[in-house]
Structure formats: C-alpha cells, structure tokens
Amino acid sequence: MWGRIEPLMPADPVRGRRWADHRRTLEAIAWKYRTNSPWRDLPGELGPFQTAHKRLVRWAVDGTWERILASVLSEADAADDIDWTVSVDSTVVRAHQHAAGALKKGRRDTGSRGDHAIGRSRGGLSTKVHLAADGLARPLAFTVTAGQAGDAPAFETVMARIRVPRTGPGRPRTRPNAVLADRAYSSRALRAHLRRQGIRAVIPQPSDQFGHRQRRGRHGGRPPGFDRESYKQRNTVERCINRLKQWRGLATRTDKLAIAYQAAVHLPGQHI
Known part of the structure; x- marks a missing residue:
C-alpha cells in the first residue's frame, strides 16, 4: 500500500527544515481515526x-487525499475492477461535543464552510x-x-466528484452506466439531470408522487421507468x-473543521 502512496506525497520544501517522515505521519492519522482516540493520546x-x-x-488543502483516492481507483479501473452501476x-x-466550537465564519486558508458541516436536529449535533x-x-x-440537510440537494455535488x-491516454471517466438511489432522490429535476448525462436512473417513486400523477390524469404524464431487479444491488x-x-x-465525529473530517473520510478508500 505504501508503495502506491509514496509517489503521490508532497515533496519536501526547497527551503527550511525537511518534513517529518510521511509514512509515520500517515500511520499516525490512520491510528487516530481507527481508534477515535484524542490527538493528544497519539503514541510517542x-x-x-x-x-x-x-x-x-x-x-486536504493541497489535494493530496483526493490524488491518493483517485490513484487507487485508477488502478482498479485499469484492471476492470470497477462496477459502474453506482449507488x-x-x-x-x-x-461529539469536542466537534463544536469552531469559528462560525470559517477559515479562508482551509476553505471550511461557516457551519463546518455540523447541524442540529432531534438527535443533537450531527454531520451527514x-x-x-x-x-x-x-x-x-x-x-x-x-446533519439536517436533505439528500437530493447534495446529489449533483456527489455525482460531479x-x-x-485513466492509466493511459483518455479523459477521466465521470459517468456511470446507471445510478441506484432510494425514494429520497426521486424528483423530476434529478431524473432530468441523469437523462442529460446519458445515465440510467433506477429510483423508485414515492407514493405521494404516484398519487399526484394519477390525480392529474392524462396530464400527469407517464410513470418513470423502474428496474426492480437492478434495484436489488443498491445494498452496495x-x-x-x-x-x-x-x-x-x-462513525463519531470529533473534528471541529469540516475539511479535517472530510479528509479523514478518504482513509478507508486507500484500503480497497
């Protein structure tokens, strides 16, 4: 694993002290998030x-985490080991209470949002x-x-990422063959977005949308297609x-900054 990651790590600065060993630092970050221990409890x-x-x-700021995940996915795609039916x-x-208290205005140097992706709902503070x-x-x-944000509004952001x-010539692949999602993603705008991209949508229609279309009669249009057999793969x-x-x-967020927590979400992807 380190053999794949090492070439993607940033080079030492031209001036000043050399950085600490990248491999040891990466292991320290992984240890912290595997155990959910406080940073100060990091082994010496x-x-x-x-x-x-x-x-x-x-x-996270310089894009290193994204490059590592992209490299792992690129190798998997070259080996024809990616199933492009996406869920x-x-x-x-x-x-956690330790995640609260970050500056509400965000930090310009890290690009963090004002709310730091922490919301309040019935269950308390949460992130989605x-x-x-x-x-x-x-x-x-x-x-x-x-945490209180809806699923559908974030759909296009996720798909755009x-x-x-490719390991050889050619543009990066950005379009799956099909997208599987639950009823929370059923909307005309979302289906139209996938249709423009040439992506097959496998999304069930909620009962309220079904009833609304029936009440409109012939003006309600045709029901969207739905492949029940393909939808069984959504468990992925x-x-x-x-x-x-x-x-x-x-599983439990303790980071104050959204950019730090999102960077840590890249870690499991390196162990594909």
Missing part, C-alpha cells in the same frame, strides 16, 4: 500529534456524509453537509457505509 513512536493534525489539514445514499454521523459507491461497495465520491483517471452503498463506519473516528 508515531510522532507529535500537532504534526499529524496539521498534515491532515494541509494535505448513492447518505449516512448521519453524531458529532453523502456517498456514491460502485457495484463492489467501493467509494467513488462523497461530500459532507450538516466522480472522476476516475450500505455496505460501503458500513466499512467506512468501522473506523471509529468516522
């Missing part, structure tokens, strides 16, 4: 916790991870929002979410 052999935390955010869903993550997974339960793209580079995104939440630091 993994280096200072300040270095690991700063490097987590720095690599989309979201999961709510409880935010919106995820697209391939037919082998592999994460392709994701984004984070406040699917970008798997649920399995992907389950793998993600095996990392305790992702």
